[in-house]
Amino acid sequence: MTTGIVKGIISNLVQVEVSGPVSQNEICYINLGKEKLMAEVIKVVGNIANTQVFESTRGLKPGDTVEFTDHLLEVKLGPGMLSKNFDGLQGDLNKRKGVFLTRGEYTDPLDENSLWKFTPLVKVGDKVSAGDWLGSVPESWITHKIMVPFVMEDEYTVKSIAGEGDYKITETIAVLIDKEGKDIEINMIQKWPVKIPITAYVEKPRPFKLLETGVRTMDTLNPMVEGGTGFIPGPFGAGKTVLQHSISKNAEADLIIMAACGERANEVVELFVEFPELDDPRTGRKLMERTIIVCNTSNMPVAAREASVYTAMTIAEYYRNMGLKVLLLADSTSRWAQALREMSNRMEELPGPDAYPMDLPAIISNFYARAGFVYLKSGTTGSITFIGTVSPAGGNLKEPVTESTKKAARCFYALSQARADSKRYPAVDPIDSYSKYLEYPEVIEYLNANVNPHWVKDVNHTKDILLRGKEAQEQINILGDDGVPLSYHDKYWKSELVDRIILQQDGFDKVDQSTPMKRQQYMLELILEICNADFVFEGFEEVMPFYTRLINICKQMNYMEFQTPEFNNYEAELHKIVAERRAK
Ligand code: ADP
Ligand code: MG
Helix, strand or coil, X not given: XXXXXXXXXXXXXXXXXXXXXXXXXXXXXEEECCEEEEEEEEEEECCEEEEEECCCCCCCCCCCEEEEEEEECEEEEXXXXXXXXXXXXXXXXXXXXXXXXXXXXXXXXXXXXXXEEEEECCCCCCEEECCCEEEEEEECCEEEEEECCCCCCXXXXXXXXXXXXXXXXXXXXXXXXXXXXXXEEECCCEEEECCCCCXXXXXXXXXXXXXXXXXXXXXXXXXXXXXXXXXXECCCCCCHHHHHHHHHHXXXXXXXXXXXXXXXXXXXXXHHHHHHHCECCCCCCXXXXXXXXXXXXXXXXXXXXXXXXXXXXXXXXXXXXXXXEEEEEEECHHHHHHHHHHHHHHCCCCECHHHCECCHHHHHXXXXXXXXXXXXXXCCEEEEEEEEEECXXXXXXXXXXXXXXXHHCCEECCECHHHHHCCCCCCEXXXXXXXXXXXXXXXXXXHHHHCCCCHHHXXXXXXXXXXXXXXXXXXXXXXXXXXXXXXXXXXXXXXXHHHHHHHCCCCCCCCCCCCCHHHHHHHHHHHHHHHHCCECCCCHHHHHHHHHHHHHHHHHHHHCCCCCHHHHHHHHHHHHHHHHXXXX
């Protein structure tokens, strides 16, 4: 095993003179008295390994000794991860007090003493390879598959398989024979290096199925797909975190993985406190039962931010291989990029734009590329839908992290300061935002067949109403209420109707916080029908009261359970008012 001696310390960049070969991303431990600090090799120059330490380096001095481990930064995968709160290095935060860590303490992410009820899925003589399901155990409400470890690259024959029964994760549940006739014992634990994608699937086609989030401004105007990617850029306080939480509560996913990266600890503590209490609107169970939180808050060592997003992605890939729909959220990917920038600057690398590393665009796009919809060897499908937030300094969307993310992610949900200031939540700008999935023929075909046969026409029409409303408003502001034709007022108020009823959504109301697609389509048709109507007004003074009345009624409808007698009464009243005003 290679050893080394600390030569230089620049904050958490530690330069180590090595005695033998070390590889990129290899993990080492720096001995600091009785403590062992975990570090990762990020660059090797001659016999000097530049390592980033995942802990505070306080007290470390040249001459301290280092042990290399010959393995990369990896996660431990197996049943028992669901409902857990991990730190960036997959330490179990529940095994500690709060989210504050003791330096040098690395806890086991899995519980070696729990028993799991195993059911075999293969029989003796079966041929298997990486990612194949050997058996399953119930984990909370999902069926956790015990798979052939992803590192086993050949084809194997099942020599023996455990019968139905209770086992610990460390017990052998199968023996496989390799090509040379050697026995390989398999238990329920496997390890995987976080920076390498798990690709034990058959095919990764372009995603095409709608992923309902329950958030109208997303689903109705710029839909996300199962296995798709998106990002939410927005200035501080615009609602990135609240929007991600809304998505996580309501999205049609089997499993949610939240990577809280570099944000303030109190926001994350809120997440810990709030999530266990929340009911899952889809299953009626506790939301935490299908959530894993990986957290590296602003008070934790910066280097572990990078680890935290990769750890979260690797856990997502593991569950995807079980045929699950995983939703992965990262808040905020800017903090991760800033951590990369700090390290790159400390190593005095040639800087790219705004002093970020030159390869930032590649790092971001490689990360986003790990999401996706896959066909598995078992004949089923699995997916990782990934949505990250970006916090551009000063709301400048031309900065490198936003620009690089824009190239990597297919959906763009831009939060606007102006909308947030006027409390138009969620503050997603309907004009600037987009979903590139609406350019995929297979997505359109899916939406037309499963949701609405004239989806694209409706979306374009709705965006057009919003755009023309905005233009009309600008003219009214310049020329005055009576300086513009009556039709400008009408256009403006039609766009207000769409904005207040379709786009705006109360993230804190029991009913309004999540709208199923069927209901979204129903309301959209209703609103578009009103927007298509010609109304008779005597003067501009009549326009606002008329539309305000419609908006109030539709708002009541939004707060009501769908198609209840009350809902229907409001709808009938709406039709009556509209009919009275309609041009003959
Ligand atoms: P960011 O993460 O972009 O800094 P937050 O998501 O923390 O911003 O939102 C800041 C504040 O804005 C919240 O505490 C809340 O008061 C308000 N807010 C954001 N989104 C909504 C929403 N959908 N409904 C109601 N209030 C919201
Ligand atoms: Mg936030």
